[in-house]
Amino acid sequence: MVIQEKIPTRAEVPEQYKWRLEDIYASDAEWERDFQKLRIMVKEIQAFKGRLGESPGVLLETLRAEERLQQLNEKIYAYARMRRDEDNTNSIYQAMTDRADSLSTEAQTAVSFILPEILALPEETLAGFRRAERGLDLYEFAFEEIMRQKDHTLSPAEERIIAQAGEVTEAPSNIFKMVNNADITFEPIEDEKGARVEVTHGRYTRLMESRDRRVRRDAFTSMYSSYHKLRNTLAATLSSSVRRDIFYARVRRHPSALQASLFEDNIQPQVYDNLIETVRRNNGAMQRYVDLRRRRLGLDQLHMYDLYVSLAGEVDWDISYAESVEIIKQALAPLGSFYGEIMARGLAAGWVDIYENKGKSSGAYSWGPYGTHPYILMNYQNNLSNLFTLAHELGHAMHSYFAFNAQPYIYAHYKIFTAEVASTVNECLLMDYLLKTVTDRDKKLYLLNHYLEQFRGTVFRQTMFAEFEKIIHARVEAGEALTPDLLGEIYHQLNLDYYGPGIVVDRDIDMEWARIPHFYEAFYVYKYATGFSAAVALSRQILTEGEPAVARYLDFLRSGGSGYPLDLLKAAGVDLSAPLPVQEGLDLFTILLDQVEAFM
Template sequence: MKSAHLPTRREIPDRYKWRLEDIYPGDDAVERDFQQTLELAARVESYQGKLGTSARVLLEAFQLQEQLDMLNEKIYTYARMRRDEDNTNPVYQALSDRAESLNARVQAAVSFFVPEILALPGQTLKKFLQEEPGLALYRFMLEELVRQKPHTLSASEEQIMARAQEVTQAAANIFRMINNADFTFDPVKDERGREVELTHGRYLQFMESRDRRVRRDAFTSLYRTYRRFQNTLAATLGASVKKDVFYARVRKYPSALEAALFADNIPVQVYDNLIRTVRGNLEPFYRYMRLRKKLLGIDELHMYDIYTPVVKDVEWTIPYPEAVEMVREGLAPLGKDYVETMTGGIGAGWVDVYENKGKTSGAYSWGPYGTHPYVLLNYQDNLNNVFTLAHEMGHAMHSYYSFKSQPYVYAHYKIFTAEVASTVNESLLMQYLLQTVKEREKKIYLLNHYLEQFRGTVYRQTMFAEFEKIIHEQVEAGEALTPELLCTIYHQLNVDYYGPEVVVDRDIDMEWARIPHFYTAFYVYKYATGFSAATALTRRISSEGSGAVERYIDFLSRGGSDYPLQLLNSAGVDMTSPRPVQECLDVFARLVGELESMALGVPGACEL
């Protein structure tokens, strides 16, 4: 699908588009649900002040709230996904804005639930649970509400907080529009000297180019644009961080970090253990950078040199249909039901495949309860995008099993466990390819790619996590996040993490300005912890077979019915200990040695 210019949405064949008609057959149906949602919100509000009246009334209120939340989720998801197809489409810009407003209205309508329930004496809740069998479904949810009591405000204050949500999301929304709809980058001449439009979706492809001039030009073009807007982008990120600090303080958390971790019931030591363990294992990463420099045959290893494959002779173009087949074969250890459901979904409109003008960059999996999951891609014909497909289908299948097995109240799993599911898929795919690909150069290429997953998912995301921790602490200490400060912090972290073999180009100092995850506070650490947990689970699936697969599918099927650490414990991984991260980094160190052996012509097996 690559061409000199991006196609419009209409130019993409329908077989490569997701089928959002499975959510709503048309926009008229959305309008009907808008009105029904407003009516349900009013009905929910009529229960205010009555939740402690009887067990039956409490059950009715819970059931009505579920109906409201399901309908609101359906509208919000549909509107956002329609906008993501083409951010320049004014119809879906407007629909998305209206969905944001509706969501704020819904949150305001249900805002009395938590404070009112928490105001009930513990004996009253216990009595209600005994009297009304229907409330048994909500026992874990009620226990979770009681855990939140120290950070819950009065009913009127919660309503204010809910109404403020639309305003406090402004920084993220502004960044999204600037980044996806407004930014244009200077074109880049490709390997044949042809001028090609530089886009978010094509940037990594340029970074993987064998032509160093192409890599450098794309790198320079991208960050030149971000630097031109550094003051606006610093103000936008600063506003988002201030929002995080505001919510943490109002809800009486010691810090924004603890506020973010509280939702998943994750102790701070999990976050700190990650940073400490990764920083204690930087030498294998420096060794990998030294090897990369040697294999590329360059005097200086720059930041634009760290994505290109180190194997010069491998040209591996992988069209999307071939990628689907690779993923299907690679995930065969997860069983017939998993593979058939996944491939059937891919063929039935679950996936939006190719980049088009205005489409949201990157990749994600989403979808409302009651329909199938969806995946947004911006597929390019390379190995990295094959793994992106496997990754996002991991999220999609997690949703499929969770939605299939859990009632709405427990169907939505936490992000902490979500990244486990996506990374297990990637690890199994890598294992399959290393076992089946015969060409030595391709095996080296794969091994390099696997090491890049460690670099990007463990080392890089941990560096991001440390950056987030530092900038939130700066704001909490009363400091302003100026462009100069952000660039200084980010530059030093790159120096620390990449080590003495890498020239940390000044352009990379602006990378903080293009990371959308920074607008969802303390999210990225979950990639690193998820990768670590997934490494352990993959080894069990491969070595133990059906028993481990059954436990894993059960883990996927339990959704959000327990806290993430407990769910992972049931699957055999203890993330309160630094051990899984250390074991993951031990694998990385061993794989660096394997790459050294294979790339230098010394026989050696790739033990995963």
């Protein structure tokens, strides 16, 4: 694929390449009607305040009213936000998103009395209510979760204040998104043929995969020099986000921001620590990979901008979006015809927003409100990386589809801890399919290189990110300030620790912390590494056991948020409470290194 000189505007993108948000709301006017309806619901739910102990019927009616309110709130916000993501410079959808954000805060404030009022009920009263009103049976796990949170739930008045603070405390994340998606620009560079091309988020990886080292270096410099110019702003923004995390942890009486985040999923801190310790114990394998990469590329010194170019040499593997769809259908056939039919219908029915346009949010994600179908945002480029990204996001989408169709609203949303499992199972099955069907020697090496890069990017790099988050939160909790220099120093040292002495840790990489969106959703990234490890195990089971493993897996997808993440994964066949799944995944990384070295 030749990189276009200019990115099209949203209006210039043909309709067949756009998602169908009209399936959520046929028009902005319809959205506005629901917006006004939600404002009324926010006021009406106040009628239940102070009454949850009156009778089982009042408690049930309150819980159902809250679900209706939350479901509509989710729908309103998702539509506005996804419209804004189509083009972050569109002031209409900027305004709609801001309005939806404000109303969402009002909604959370309005229902903030429910949790503390339930917790205030004597346990024998709540048990009596559940015996008297069978409709409350649905909420058995929800009540268990509520009681688990008792020590970290405040008074109704305090909960209301915290809910009202939501709009303000989202500021760091919102500011970062606008800087990163709408305001920041990168210096154009010359491509391999000397043509001037724009550097964008969507194109960056493609440029870093160039066989021309000068192109890689120039793209690398273009990217990080732009972030360096904004280092003070972005350090202040990230520092504010960290302080927000610590604020919430402290007011809810958690020992640290890390433990507050893990508490949400009922995860013990040793799961987080085990991941970091296990990966650090295996850093020798990463350093072996770095040396292999240097030797394969014929370089005296390997630099950070040399990490993305394929070890397979010149491989002409241009994969169109349509080709990607067909490959994925074949690769996911082991999941059964039912899974395949639903996925195929979705791909043909406007689930995916495919190509990059000016102002569009970078990267890729899957989202969509309960009651509709899932959506996928892509910025598709014709390469192997984007083939895997599409498979990844389809995993999320299918997880949502199964959960939304099997669970009531209250249990339909799976926890983030399990979210990356389904997406990565798809990637593992895709890799297995390609390694079995691709016969070209260079392409097979290209695939093995990609698999190694998945491990580097998803296990080693995300664990490094996780350690960075742990360090910067601990520093602020200890009273330190997160200056640009300190953030760069911490990040530089981690790169030295993880990659070792066999690579030049260029000073430009010290600014990479400034471009990672997930740092504004604290302690998320470790779940990529644990999820990848679980997915490797589950995909092996699916391929070797067949139907029994598929049945367990589909039940896992259907389970949504109806249980604790570790329990749901254990039922599917993987126990992440121990280091073993991570170690087994890293053992596979070593095996892949052996296979690549056979090509040397």
